[in-house]
Amino acid sequence: MNSRLRAAAIRAGAATVLAVGLVAMAGPAYAADGPDVAVTPISLHLAKGVKEAKAKPFQVELRNFGNAGAKDVSVKLDLSNLTGKVGYVTPDGCTKSGKAAYACPIGDIAAGQDVVIGIPLFNANGRKGTGGYFSITAIVPGDTNEENNSADVDVTVEPKTYDLTVWAQDIYAEVVPDGDEAGEETRTPVPAGGTAPLDSAIFNHGSKRVVGLAYSVKLPAGATIASAPENCFPWEDVNGIICEDDEVVLKPGEVLLPEITVKVADDAAAGVLTDGIIDARALEPGATDPEESDDEARQATQAQRKNLVDADEADNQARFDIFVGAAPTQEPTEPGEPGNPGNPGGGGGGLPVTGPQTALIAGAGAAILAAGVVLLLAMRRRRTFTAE
Secondary structure, rough: OOOHHHHHHHHHHHHHHHHHHHOOOOOOOOOOOOEEEEEEEOOOOOEEEOOHHHHHEEEEEEEEEEOOOOOEEEEEEEOOOOOEEEEEEOEEEEEEEEEEEEEEEEEEOOEEEEEEEEEEEEOOOOOEEEEEEEEEEOOOOOOOOOHHHHEEEEEEEEEEOOEEEEEEOOOOOOOOOOOOOOOOOOOOOOOOOOOOOEEEEEEEOOOOOOEOOOOOOOOOOOEEEEEEEOOOEOOOOEEEEEEEEEEEEEEOOEEEEEEEEEEOOOOOOOOOEEEEEEEEEEEEEEOOOOOOHHHOOOOEEEEHHHHHHOOOHEEEEHEEEEEEEEOOOOOOOOOOOOOOOOOOOOOOOOOOOOOOEEEOOOOOHHHHHHHOOOOOOOOOOOOEEOOO
């Protein structure tokens, strides 16, 4: 497929995914008088051949639809109904409360915010098929609607394939774009007219590698892309970009960190710009085993590429919000002195290029790969929505 046709296909695919995601994640048309935390599974599938050391964090959303904060939230996990096909890694920060049962502290969830957690699962016996289910229940003091506090999450083991999962942190000033939120408990909103990085990560939690990757970023109104890799281009009729990297090879357990910064509009009011989305897709899936060489991975046949699909497209996207603070006060300038430098991207209408295209972290020792066994760190995020 030539680049123009492929770009059009990516745009169409991304638009479809965004539309489906927006519908699937839509909340109730009211806000409860008090906290109302709903439990919603995101991940549903696991690739055959995923080993314990690279367990996939099954994503589950805890979202407060109420109009008051939920205090001291915790969850109960019951993993006893998983079959022999699926094993689990003891979730970090959780306390065993019975056979294959755990109690996990979450903390507070403000009104209109959510937390996404990851339950680390792997393919225990090398077989595909129905893997049973696990149960998760949110314990929320004073919850106004306990009917949506729990879910049974079915787990299906798919044929050996890749499995992209996407994570994004809400945008604040002074965030380090390193693929996690460690050490960033103190957060400062981005001032009007300011720029900040979009800290995001695209993981391969499957058992086969991906050769070539495309990802799209949709921004809320009131923000624009300030800088992006040179393989990105504006997304027609959408406030965002689409990026393609034909060369990247994402092996099982590896992660890609896009280098993207966002600029808040000069006239943006203090508050929250909601529902930014980043979505990822494979360009040329490589149908080779993890132990095979990169050269062999690049020689996957057309038949192999056709048969390889993402194990679980439901977790191929992540949402983020942009927290905006008051514009900084500027001292008046004398005639002839430079004023506000404005957009660091300059003019010309194109996307400025900054640094390397991406940062690729590999190796089991890399801190970010702890996402496979961490419940409340790498797969955790918060965002705000407006109830209608």
